[in-house]
Amino acid sequence: MTKKxxxxxxxxxxxxxxxSRHAAFGRRRKFKKNTVLYEQGEISTRFYFVLKGLVQISIxxxxxxxxxxxxxxxxxxxxxxxxxxxxPRFSSAAAIEDTEVIEFDTAKMTEIFRSHPEFATSLxxxxxxxxxxxxxxxxxxxxxxxxxxxxxxxxxxEEMFAIDHPKGRLLVTHVTHEQIAxxxxxxxVTVTRTLQRLREQNRIDIVDGHILLRRRAGVS
Amino acid sequence: MTKKxxxxxxxxxxxxxxxSRHAAFGRRRKFKKNTVLYEQGEISTRFYFVLKGLVQISIxxxxxxxxxxxxxxxxxxxxxxxxxxxxPRFSSAAAIEDTEVIEFDTAKMTEIFRSHPEFATSLxxxxxxxxxxxxxxxxxxxxxxxxxxxxxxxxxxEEMFAIDHPKGRLLVTHVTHEQIAxxxxxxxVTVTRTLQRLREQNRIDIVDGHILLRRRAGVS
DNA sequence: TCCGGGCTGTATCACCCTATACGAGATGGC
DNA sequence: GCCATCTCGTATAGGGTGATACAGCCCGGA
Numbered sequence: 001m002t003k004k005x006x007x008x009x010x011x012x013x014x015x016x017x018x019x020s021r022h023a024a025f026g027r028r029r030k031f032k033k034n035t036v037l038y039e040q041g042e043i044s045t046r047f048y049f050v051l052k053g054l055v056q057i058s059i060x061x062x063x064x065x066x067x068x069x070x071x072x073x074x075x076x077x078x079x080x081x082x083x084x085x086x087x088p089r090f091s092s093a094a095a096i097e098d099t100e101v102i103e104f105d106t107a108k109m110t111e112i113f114r115s116h117p118e119f120a121t122s123l124x125x126x127x128x129x130x131x132x133x134x135x136x137x138x139x140x141x142x143x144x145x146x147x148x149x150x151x152x153x154x155x156x157x158e159e160m161f162a163i164d165h166p167k168g169r170l171l172v173t174h175v176t177h178e179q180i181a182x183x184x185x186x187x188x189v190t191v192t193r194t195l196q197r198l199r200e201q202n203r204i205d206i207v208d209g210h211i212l213l214r215r216r217a218g219v220s
Numbered sequence: 221m222t223k224k225x226x227x228x229x230x231x232x233x234x235x236x237x238x239x240s241r242h243a244a245f246g247r248r249r250k251f252k253k254n255t256v257l258y259e260q261g262e263i264s265t266r267f268y269f270v271l272k273g274l275v276q277i278s279i280x281x282x283x284x285x286x287x288x289x290x291x292x293x294x295x296x297x298x299x300x301x302x303x304x305x306x307x308p309r310f311s312s313a314a315a316i317e318d319t320e321v322i323e324f325d326t327a328k329m330t331e332i333f334r335s336h337p338e339f340a341t342s343l344x345x346x347x348x349x350x351x352x353x354x355x356x357x358x359x360x361x362x363x364x365x366x367x368x369x370x371x372x373x374x375x376x377x378e379e380m381f382a383i384d385h386p387k388g389r390l391l392v393t394h395v396t397h398e399q400i401a402x403x404x405x406x407x408x409v410t411v412t413r414t415l416q417r418l419r420e421q422n423r424i425d426i427v428d429g430h431i432l433l434r435r436r437a438g439v440s
Numbered sequence: 441t442c443c444g445g446g447c448t449g450t451a452t453c454a455c456c457c458t459a460t461a462c463g464a465g466a467t468g469g470c
Numbered sequence: 471g472c473c474a475t476c477t478c479g480t481a482t483a484g485g486g487t488g489a490t491a492c493a494g495c496c497c498g499g500a
Contacts, residue, residue, distance in 0.1 A: 059359045067362050069355060081355070084341070084348040090355050109344075113337030120333045120340035121304070121326075127347040128305040134354045135289065135301070135310055139279045141361040142287045142405035144487085146457080176477065185362045187458055192478065364457090366487080396447065407488050412449060429496095441500100448495080458485085467476075 016075045018122040019049055025112055025119075026104040037093040037101070038079055044089065045106040047080035053099025059091045068183070070133075071096075071160060077126050080106075146194050149184040154204070158213050168215040170207060231349055236295045238342040239269055245332055245339075246324040251275075257313040257321070258299055264309065265326040267300035273319025278402075279311045288402040291316075291395075297346050300326075361405070366414050369404040374424070378433050388434040390427060 026049065031037060038044055040060055048055075055072040069091055072078045082089040083106045113120040140152035154171070162169040177191040184191070195211075198204045205212040246269065251257060258264055260280055268275070275292040289311055292298045302309040303326045333340040353376070360372035374391070382389035397411040404411070415431075418424045425432040 059355065061359060067359050069358065080344075081348045081351040084344045085352060086345075087349075087352065090352050106341075110337045110341045113333050113340045117330045117333030117337065117340065120337065120344070121330045124300075124304045124326075124329075124340070124343060124347065125306075127344065127351065128301045128303075129307075131301040131347060131351060131354070132305060132307065132310050134351070134358065135279065138289065138354060138358060138361065139281060139287050141358060144364055144366075144405055178477080185364050188478090189459085189480090190457060192480090193457090196479085398447080408448090409450090409489080410487060413487090416449085443500080444498095446495100446497085448493100450493085451491085453489090455488085456485105457487090458483105460483090461481085463478105463480085465476105465478080467474100469474085470472085 015122060015125055018118065019077070019126070022112075022116060022119045022122075023049075023102050026102040029101055029103045031095040031099045031101065033095055033098050035095050037095065037099075038082075038089055040090065040092040041088050043082075043086070044079075045083050045086070047083040047104050047106065048078050048093075048101040049104065050074055050076050050078065051100040051102065053095055053101075054097040055093050055099055055101075056096045057091050057093050073160075077123075077130075080123070080127060081130075146184065146186045146190045147197065149186065150180060150191065150194050151198070151203075153180060153184055154211065154213060162213065165207070165212060167205060167207075167212060169213045171211045171213070174209060175211075231296060231346060235342060235345055238338065239297070239346070242332075242336060242339045242342075243269070243322050246322040249321055249323045251315040251319045251321065253315055253318050255315050257315060257319075258302075258309055260310065260312040261308050263302075263306070264299075265303050265306070267303040267324050267326065268298050268313070268321040269324065270294055270296050270298065271320040271322060273315055273321075274317040275313050275319055275321075276316045277311050277313050286402060287405065288399065291399070297343075300343065300347060301350075366404065366406045366410050367417070369406065370400060370411060370414050371418070371423075373400060373404055374431060374433060377431075382433065385427070385432055387425060387427075388432055391431045391433070394430065 028051075031053070037048060037055060038046070050072055052074055055078055057069045057072060057078055059067045059069060061067065070078075072093075078093055079089075081091075083104075137152065137156075140148050143149065157171055157173065157175070158169050161173040162171050164170075177195070178188050180186075180191045181188045186194075195204065195206075199206065203214055205214055248271075251273070257268060257275060258266070270292050272294055275298055277289045277292060277298055279287045279289060281287065290298075292313075298313055299309075301311075303324075357372065357376070360368055363369065377391050377393055377395070378389050381393045382391050384390075397415070398408050400406075400411045401408045406414075415424065415426075419426065423434055425434055
């Protein structure tokens with residue numbers, strides 16, 4: 001597999017095709033790098049099917065700190081949550097690369113469903129998949145153990161930025177312990193210690209400054 | 221005041237009516253207390269609209285420990301995630317009280333959407349609301365502080381099940397410290413201690429066994 | 441009515457995390 | 471080459487949490 005993987009997850013090919021088939025109900029739009037698709041707090045009925053690029057979904061806390069929820073790559077949908085329930089956006093979306101999307105509007109969706117009920121089913125499948133991904137993240141974040149939280153982040157990074165390696169999967173991005181700390185809500189020292197421990201457990205390895213996730217018989 | 225047991229969230233009345241209007245597409249079922257609606261790992265196209273009772277949704281970790289995601293009370297929907305995406309259930313659902321539901325099956329849903337597109341829209345609104353709730357939970361779970369985690373849960377409960385009270389907002393749901401513990405990923409003892417501390421800080425109060433969130437000048 | 445079970449409030453102890461500090465090594469600018 | 475900065479590794483002290491245990495309370499069942 002030489003194809004570059006982006007984003008924290010993607011949906012299966014069949015579903016992508018089903019969505020693409022209804023592209024005519026939306027309109028194509030482009031967002032330059034570092035522009036905003038939508039912002040936390042605003043009310044909107046629009047949602048987006050990413051064709052190309054990378055969109056960062058994050059929630060800002062009251063104190064200004066940012067929690068990155070997901071990085072959405074090609075063939076994913078974002079913004080549909082607040083588009084369908086009609087409440088203010090609970091997250092912000094920003095293109096962190098030049099991005100192309102199809103913008104849909106939920107306003108006339110009910111009428112579209114009448115003639116294209118399979119589109120409704122596809123959308124429900126997408127939202128269900130998102131629910132699954134988030135629920136599994138919750139399972140890990142529910143733990144107070146730094147090791148669980150850090151492994152969850154590493155696994156997520158693996159899906160985004162790892163390449164195959166004889167011993168497992170190598171993260172091509174270089175993240176500092178400090179960055180891991182802020183992303184997992186722990187301290188820098190704890191990250192250092194935890195990575196040390198993971199290395200002793202043979203779960204990870206450091207190769208040339210990069211983190212390598214060792215192949216495991218592992219489970220869920 | 222009697223101790224009412226209710227779930228951790230619910231959907232608005234209008235949406236409930238829209239769902240109820242399509243009850244004929246499902247079938248009524250009853251689950252006795254401590255029976256299982258569905259189990260993590262199984263594949264099923266069924267989902268449930270709770271009419272009466274209380275259903276506990278939880279994820280079991282590889283080590284057997286349980287993370288309670290939600291307590292679904294009357295007029296909520298559960299199980300639709302795995303029902304629509306066709307993958308194994310990522311959570312289990314158990315009736316913790318005698319429960320009545322309408323069981324829907326997604327198998328013929330597309331055909332139903334053709335004649336009743338508004339049903340699809342209603343379902344999308346429900347899944348969107350669930351997505352919102354989970355995302356906001358993630359924001360707070362990113363913190364390791366038990367106090368943050370517990371206050372997040374209390375605030376969530378307040379939005380759904382609190383009534384006005386001279387001193388603030390009174391939660392009409394009764395959740396045990398044990399339940400709070402599994403929902404916030406802390407220990408029962410810590411919950412007790414934290415609630416104690418919150419009481420000393422005048423942020424909450426206990427009235428007749430129910431938690432009262434005191435009015436504050438503060439923000440979220 | 442009595443009894444048993446679930447819930448809450450404490451207490452104790454061990455452990456791990458956080459904050460803080462300092463040194464070594466790598467890196468980059470001048 | 472030299473110094474500033476960043477990053478990683480490590481040490482210490484302090485504190486909060488988890489595990490465990492036990493007592494008091496309320497409530498429901500026999």
